Amino acid sequence: MSENPRAKAPSRRQFLSGAAAVGVGAVGASAARAAGPDPLITQVQEWAQATGEGVDATPYGLPIQFESDVVRRNVEWLTADTISSINFTPIHALDGTITPQGCAFERHHSGAIELSKADYRLMINGLVETPLIFTYEDLERFPRENRIYFCECAANTGMEWAGAQLNGAQFTHGMIHNMEYSGVPLRTLLEEAGVKPEGKWVYVEGADASSNGRSIPLEKAMDDVLVAFKANGEALRKEHGYPVRLVVPGWEGNMWVKWLRRVEVTEMAIESREETSKYTDTLEDGTSRKWTWVMDAKSVVTSPSPQAPITHGPGPLVITGLAWSGRGSITGVDVSVDGGKNWVPARLAAPGTDKALTRFYLDHNWDGSEMLLQARAKDSTGYVQPSKAQLRDVRGENSIYHNNCIQTWWIKENGEAENVEVS
């Protein structure tokens, strides 16, 4: 094998690049002639002779063994304990826009609980005509909607405020997933209980021991918030709030309360721990912004990136990534290979949709020289994703949350990539 750019590269990539090396013989030229016949073709392979597994071998299918490195990952030093912690979606290895539930990031405050549909109850109380209790079965009898939305933790990219820190798109941008939800509009349930005129907010709360609760203005609650019980066509996973979670489109993930058990209509915001001590953004002068709910427009190149280096040498290269905005839809993504000096429009795989991930591609002919790779998103409100310097000018370095700056990957001549900051 001529080149293996990263000693630590996981087995799947070794397998892929190894196979490519055998088949093509030379790195780089796409139309290079083979040095000799490829034994994978000239020899009868075991899989072409013997039979494979029968149906029912895996009643619920899992990814094939060769994909075993495409998993959620944790950064241990971030938190005191995995029970109150977060892990990251392997966005560097995914394509398209829908995140499979099994590798969609998790964030728990008191661990993922097991709550059955039979034991599930949802209470609507506070400033309503009739406080109500719904069972899971009740929820399934309300008219239902299907919507695709991204869910991004407010702390996504939060470790990068003070400088380039984590070396991988999974770690810098992986606190995000994008699923198709089936559920009932919260508006429908609130109307069933009858909101009193003095009600201005809802306080939503989960059933787990953390009692995570957030205040949401009634205007939003009556707009596009969903009480969801299915994601990507199947039941929510335990780690995402089975059997019922809240979907708060475009707004920070902490508000998407899992194991939703109570919606209280109130006159004022409760200002719980998660909306005062946490999820508030401290500016340079020590003042802090609160109620920073909406997720600003953002994008990232997912490949090539530190965990997805270029293994094939110069020539045709697919540069791809994700873009999203909590204020609306993505209208365009620009890509720079020279650290933001010059930009070219990327191709959107499909027109951007409201508060959902958009996939972009730049079909590039790589000359094998170093690149400083960046992506810049634009949304339907005219917002353009800012550079790190632009963000720091307004917010300083202590915000923790809502870091939507332009990310830079330094692609080296050997195809390796590194998370860097540029002037």
Place this chain on the structure above:
Amino acid sequence: MSKYRKLLAASALGLCVAVPAHADKLGLGRPALPEEIAAWNHDIAPDGTGLPEGSGDVFTGEEVFAERCAICHGDFAEGVDNWPKLAGGEGTLADKDPLKTVGSYWPHLSTVWDYVNRSMPFGDAQSLEPDDVYAIVAYILYSNDIVDDEFTLSHENFLEVEMPNAGGFIVDDRETAEAHFWTDEPCMTDCKEGVEITMRAAVLDVTPDEAGADSAEPASVSEEASVEVEETAEDTAALDPEMIENGEKVFKKCKSCHQVGEGAKHRTGPALNGVVGANAAAVEGFKYSKAMKAAAEDGLIWTDEEMAAFLAKPKAYMKGTRMSFAGLKKQDDIDAVIVYLKSFGS
């Protein structure tokens, strides 16, 4: 808020696609009973709405805090390891590395009471009586020099406490303070003169290793693992599988501090593989309390009986243990969790 309104209009238009038609109530669900609402409706608003009657003083708070909170938050609310610091940090919010605590950051006292009451102690939430919560909150205030040691906090004087950073917050102003990000047509060519790399993540080197790197020597690892599995299988042959299963459920109460099984590590409490039948305080790399070390010197062995007595009432069994757990009330639960622990061999 203009952009937000524009957006509402846009999404309203989008809704014509497929919204189910329903104007009337469907009559689903049932009215919530007053006792049900009382059981769940515990949130406390900044104006004190929802606070139950009660009181607690700093002195009592110190005792309750030492017993229920200090294992993670430290005796003086200064925080242990990566667990939250609750005191200190005054005047650091504009520093490079601000220390955000109840005293330096939290704007409302209601939030402290509410969070302690509903979400703490970690792993044993909703187990505190209102008077205990008042006392703990009084002690946290005292630890932050907001009240003196004679102070008693109650529902009556609750709103009189002034939080130092109450005025430290502004409502999200991104649409005005960052209006210049709405540029519509950004620069496309020759946008800056030179580009230099100013910082590299690899230099810092804090990224977890790739999953593939862990299996660098797969042969030896799997050999060890298979030996371990065989031993465990032998040991567990005699254990009742139903008891193991029940014990696993009970162990959820222990999980916030203890790990057991393959790859178990020390957390707030020691890893528990092989603990039943072993000498007390015998696991390497864990900092036991003085009381536990003394008991070990006196020859304490975690037999079924000793373990059962400890789990029933840890603090009564061993004065001075750091294990901040009230104890398992049911004998069945104690028996099951001991069998479960045994299933992880020695």
